[in-house]
Every structure is written in structure tokens, then in C-alpha cells.
Amino acid sequence: MRDTVAASGVPRTADAVVVGGGCMGTSIAWHLARRGLGVVLFEKSHVAAGATGHSGALVRQHYETRLGIRLARESLTFFRRFEEETEFSCDFRTTGFLSGTRERDLPAFEALFELLRSEGVRADRLTPSDAKTMEPQLEVSDYAALVHDPDAGYADPIATAHGFAAAAVVEGAKVFDDHEVSSIETRSGKVTGVKIHGAGLLSAERVVLAAGNWTRDLAATVAPRLPVRYVRGEVAILRRPVDFGAPPRIHFDFYGNTYSRPEGEKDTLTGYMNTDPRKTMPRHEFVESLPAVTVRDLRTRLAKRFPRMNDAQPRGGWAGAYDVTPDSYPILDQVGPDGLFVAVGFSGHGFKLSPEVGRLLAEYAATGKRPKPLVPLRASRFAEKQLVHADAPFPGGKKRRIP
Numbered sequence: 001m002r003d004t005v006a007a008s009g010v011p012r013t014a015d016a017v018v019v020g021g022g023c024m025g026t027s028i029a030w031h032l033a034r035r036g037l038g039v040v041l042f043e044k045s046h047v048a049a050g051a052t053g054h055s056g057a058l059v060r061q062h063y064e065t066r067l068g069i070r071l072a073r074e075s076l077t078f079f080r081r082f083e084e085e086t087e088f089s090c091d092f093r094t095t096g097f098l099s100g101t102r103e104r105d106l107p108a109f110e111a112l113f114e115l116l117r118s119e120g121v122r123a124d125r126l127t128p129s130d131a132k133t134m135e136p137q138l139e140v141s142d143y144a145a146l147v148h149d150p151d152a153g154y155a156d157p158i159a160t161a162h163g164f165a166a167a168a169v170v171e172g173a174k175v176f177d178d179h180e181v182s183s184i185e186t187r188s189g190k191v192t193g194v195k196i197h198g199a200g201l202l203s204a205e206r207v208v209l210a211a212g213n214w215t216r217d218l219a220a221t222v223a224p225r226l227p228v229r230y231v232r233g234e235v236a237i238l239r240r241p242v243d244f245g246a247p248p249r250i251h252f253d254f255y256g257n258t259y260s261r262p263e264g265e266k267d268t269l270t271g272y273m274n275t276d277p278r279k280t281m282p283r284h285e286f287v288e289s290l291p292a293v294t295v296r297d298l299r300t301r302l303a304k305r306f307p308r309m310n311d312a313q314p315r316g317g318w319a320g321a322y323d324v325t326p327d328s329y330p331i332l333d334q335v336g337p338d339g340l341f342v343a344v345g346f347s348g349h350g351f352k353l354s355p356e357v358g359r360l361l362a363e364y365a366a367t368g369k370r371p372k373p374l375v376p377l378r379a380s381r382f383a384e385k386q387l388v389h390a391d392a393p394f395p396g397g398k399k400r401r402i403p
């Protein structure tokens with residue numbers, strides 16, 4: 001990279017530009033910089049200002065496709081070694097993951113359990129009474145069996161994005177907060193750079209859009225429109241009663257459509273997990289505050305699984321927008337002009353996948369050769385009617401699950 005710098009401090013050239021300072025953009029920037037590329041990342045607000053900073057940040061391997069399990073498994077391995085890899089902490093906490101099935105869904109449960117085991121996930125099959133011993137506050141009377149993944153956990157999503165960004169800087173990348181990319185520049189079917197609001201042009205032959213809920217519209221200025229829609233996601237924080245006992249593990253209730261995990265020592269974070277089409281939003285902007293009635297509704301839902309949570313103290317919450325594709329898997333591809341890459345449509349799974357997706361997309365952008373795991377995630381799969389399909393569908397219904 002030639003080291004010419006504009007008066008604003010923004011270089012005039014780079015090997016690669018990354019747009020967006022969420023967990024994806026920062027992970028991609030770090031992986032590109034480690035490969036020796038001169039990388040500049042632009043974030044229009046501040047690192048982790050988007051979905052990343054609002055994420056539940058659950059990291060689980062419980063997926064219904066081999067592809068999803070593999071991406072999650074590699075990413076979980078990375079999260080557990082985040083500090084050794086990057087020299088920064090993401091505060092990953094191993095909690096374990098529990099999810100149950102009812103009698104009628106046992107065949108689906110067994111198939112999913114086998115799929116997880118065949119992919120090397122350390123999943124244990126529990127009886128309801130085993131689970132009650134392990135998680136005394138959990139209501140298990142309607143469950144016929146449960147799966148336990150002892151390796152799952154959660155991280156601090158803000159620390160994760162900052163950790164990746166700081167590690168990228170150590171590798172020579174430049175990261176600019178408060179710099180909005182206003183257009184993608186092209187010539188003769190190739191990317192030539194980006195225009196930065198108030199800071200002129202930067203030339204680069206690779207531009208990676210990891211701008212979260214803004215990627216679809218930014219890409220559409222130079223490439224065919226991507227099939228991404230926005231769905232409102234809500235998260236509440238509840239202070240557990242003092243006699244609740246030990247913090248509970250991550251729990252997915254496929255029947256009540258809720259998930260929960262500990263938040264620090266005393267609180268529980270809970271959210272809805274279905275992409276109900278009635279929640280589709282016309283726009284992608286965040287609606288950050290959560291009405292008290294929604295927080296109480298989330299508490300009521302959670303209390304069906306953890307009855308002691310009826311006495312939990314609401315401590316607020318927030319809403320964000322999920323970027324959802326028709327098959328709930330992301331689009332990780334080169335689209336439109338040569339040199340334009342997108343990482344979008346994470347459908348509520350983006351945080352946990354960010355280490356491995358960052359690695360794969362950086363490989364693609366740096367070498368021009370698409371890594372094999374990205375083939376099923378190509379943009380053209382929707383037109384080709386080759387959507388990602390479940391290898392073993394989740395027990396308990398047909399709704400798509402997030403996060």
C-alpha cells in the first residue's frame with residue numbers, strides 16, 4: 001500500500017476497504033491485515049454502534065445444518081481462544097446450553113442430536129430429571145428429553161468488536177470512527193474505491209461491505225438488490241430474585257419462542273427468537289428503547305420456563321433489527337462489480353459466526369478464490385432456488401429461529 005495520506009488523516013489508497021465497524025467488519029479487517037494487506041476500515045458512528053452493540057451475543061453450536069454447525073463450531077473454538085489469538089479480551093463466559101423437546105418431537109430431536117454429535121459437538125442427552133438436577137429452576141414437566149452442550153456461552157459483543165479492531169490496528173490496519181462511506185466508486189465493471197463523506201476519495205481494488213442493516217441499500221447502488229428484509233428483535237434484562245440460586249445456563253425454549261442467558265452475576269438477558277413476518281420492518285433503523293409492557297411480556301414468557309422469574313425485577317431492554325434472508329443464512333459473496341464483497345443477512349446469527357465468517361471472507365477477498373464453505377452462501381442461490389436447507393430440522397415447529 002502506498003502511504004499517501006489526506007489532510008483528514010485518511011489514506012488515499014488501500015489494498016482493501018472495509019465498510020462497517022461491527023463484529024463482522026472488524027473481524028474481516030483483522031483477517032485481511034494478518035494476510036499482509038493494507039486495510040482501512042470506515043465506521044460511520046463508532047465501533048459496535050450497530051447490531052453488534054445490541055446483540056445477545058450468545059455463542060452456541062445448536063444448528064439444523066452441517067454448514068451452520070461447522071461455522072459455529074469453528075467460531076466457538078476461536079471465542080474460547082480470543083485473547084491468545086488477538087491479545088485482547090472478549091470476556092467469553094462458558095455457561096453451557098440446554099434445550100428440551102416434547103414427546104411428539106422426539107424423532108426430530110434424535111436426528112438433530114445425531115447431527116450435532118456427528119459434527120463433533122460435545123452434546124449430552126439428558127432426561128428431564130437429569131436436567132432438573134443440573135438446572136433446578138427450569139420447568140421440565142413437558143419435556144421428554146433435553147440436549148446439553150457444555151461448551152456454549154456468551155461474550156461481550158462490544159469488547160469483541162473493539163478487540164478485533166485493536167488487533168487489526170496492531171497488524172497495520174487503519175480504523176476510522178465517524179467516517180461514513182457515501183458511495184462505492186466503479187469503472188469498467190470494477191471497484192475503484194469509495195467516497196467518504198467530508199473526506200474525499202480513497203482508491204482500492206477491494207471493498208468489503210460489512211455495514212449490517214445498511215449493506216443492502218449501499219450494495220444496491222452498484223449491484224442487483226439483495227433479498228434482505230428487517231425484523232425487529234427485542235431483548236429484556238431482568239434481575240433474578242435473590243433466592244434463585246446459581247445463574248442458569250443458556251436456554252432455548254423452542255415452544256415458547258424465547259431464549260435466555262445470564263448477564264453478569266445477577267441478571268438474566270432474554271429475548272424472542274422467531275422471525276414472525278408480522279414483525280418485518282419497512283426500514284432498517286434501530287428503535288432502541290423498549291416499552292415497559294414489552295419487558296413485562298418477555299418476563300411472562302420466560303417465567304413459563306423459569307417460574308421464579310415471575311418475581312424478577314425488570315431492568316429495561318432494547319430493540320434492534322435483524323437482517324434476514326429467505327433461508328436465514330447469510331450472503332457472503334462477491335456481487336456486482338469485480339472487487340465488491342458483501343457480508344450480510346445474518347438473520348440473528350452474526351455475532352457467534354463472526355470469527356469464522358471473517359476468516360473465510362477475508363480469504364475470498366484477498367485471493368479472489370471462493371473458499372468451499374462459502375459456495376452454499378453465494379448470492380445467486382435464491383434465483384437458482386438452491387436455498388440452504390435443514391439437515392435435521394429443529395424440534396417444535398417450522399418457524400425460523402433466531403438468534
Ligand SMILES: Cc1cc2nc3c(=O)[nH]c(=O)nc-3n(C[C@H](O)[C@H](O)[C@H](O)COP(=O)(O)OP(=O)(O)OC[C@H]3O[C@@H](n4cnc5c(N)ncnc54)[C@H](O)[C@@H]3O)c2cc1C
Nearest residue numbers: 020022024044050051052055056057058181212320350352
Ligand atoms: C436484538 C438482537 C439480538 C441478537 N442476538 C444475537 C445472539 O445472541 N447471537 C448472535 O450470534 N447474533 C445475535 N444477533 C445478531 C448479531 O448481533 C448481528 O448479526 C451482528 O452483530 C451483525 O454484525 P455486523 O458487523 O454485520 O453489523 P453491525 O454490528 O450492524 O455493524 C455494521 C456497522 O456499519 C456501520 N455503517 C453502516 N453504514 C455505514 C457507512 N455507509 N459507512 C460507514 N459505516 C457504516 C454501522 O454504523 C454499524 O456500526 C442479534 C441481533 C439483534 C438485533
